[in-house]
Amino acid sequence: MATLYSKPADDEPAWWFVVSSDHLFLDAAGEVPFGCLQELSFPGLDEYRVVEIGELRERSCYLVMADYLDEQFTGGEFAPLRQLLAVEDMEKFAMAGRARQFSDFLNTHRFCGRCGARMQAIEWELAMHCNQCQHRCYPRVSPCIIVAIRKGDNILLAQGKRHKAGLHSILAGFVEAGESLEQALEREVYEEAGIRVKNIQYHLSQPWSFPHSLMMGFTAEWAEGELHIDPHELITGDWFAFDNLPMLPPEGTIARTLIDLSQKR
Structure with a gap:
């Protein structure tokens, strides 16, 4: 289950799925970044929405919602998600797809589709809730x-x-x-x-x-x-x-x- 989450400890090894629109940040080797925050060429994540989206090979996976082709992420480049198919690692591709879908969901459900009020994120599950009319949304499939x-x-x-x-x-x-x-x-x-x-x-x-x-x-x-x-x-x-x-x-x-x-x- 995905949960909205503050950034992990700087020394926690993790997979980092940095999503910008329909692009994913890949390191210089064309791979999803893995490692501790203190080892990666990432900006401080305090101003980014970070979501824990699951585990891959017994390590946590985090979605980082970046601005469009965010230039603050260095040591690699943003690439279309389909590029991961060439890596032939379907577990990683599936998790990257999960990250992109969650990012799309959070970006497109800032306001309630029923009454127009601003929606709030639910902390214990990936959902957006309207406190005005009690409408709750989950990622579309x-x-x-x-x-x-x-x-x-x-x-x-x-x-x-x-x-x-x-x-x-x-x-x-x-x-x-x-x-x-x-x-x-x-x-x-x-x-x-x-x-x-x-x-x-x-x-x-x-x-x-x-x-x-x-x-x-x-x-x-x-x-x-x-x-x-x-x-x-x-x-x-x-x-x-x-x-x-x-x-x-x-x-x-x-x-x-x-x-x-x-x-x-």
């Missing part, structure tokens, strides 16, 4: 489906508009109000690719902090229809043979896990 679709010895892969150039992945989309996960999957697949699917099977989930998603992963099989890729959502998409795949998402991501599962079926 948005459910999404992601699905690997197989057709014989081929898999459907597409390049999204936010993807790295050349990278292809599987289809995904947000669950709408009143939908089951399976209904959302069938709708998203039809809207983005124009096909129907069958044999839908759930496998696993993964938090995905872009900005606050929880990805629920499925596999399915093509049932009918010709591909018609939605140009508003995707750049391109096609069936690819498993022995001739394009650039894929990195190991450890839910997309790559589902692609590998489909290949083994």
Whole structure:
């Protein structure tokens, strides 16, 4: 459980997730800073909001909410959170995503959405409370489906508009109000690719902090229809043979896990 917390002792070794908008401060080696405050090139943290967000490898993790690309943090640079995927440490990536989501939550809930009064942080849990109308908010989590679709010895892969150039992945989309996960999957697949699917099977989930998603992963099989890729959502998409795949998402991501599962079926 995350709690609002004053800064730890200067000699406490800890992980430091310094978040600025959608960027994370990485040290000169491209890693999340680890160590005692007295050893790091950090400014004094008295004027920053510091939040204890959990533990990683038996050491505390702290979110530090920084100003936009705060120049007071030296010995590294702010980088997009996705850059951590290249490190292939999914535990660290997940904690960094948690830090970013908490930072977004605290920044966007300064005022009550019901009555407009200033909200106050709850000290024993990560929540914001309005003392005027008693409205309380918690960090938002948005459910999404992601699905690997197989057709014989081929898999459907597409390049999204936010993807790295050349990278292809599987289809995904947000669950709408009143939908089951399976209904959302069938709708998203039809809207983005124009096909129907069958044999839908759930496998696993993964938090995905872009900005606050929880990805629920499925596999399915093509049932009918010709591909018609939605140009508003995707750049391109096609069936690819498993022995001739394009650039894929990195190991450890839910997309790559589902692609590998489909290949083994």
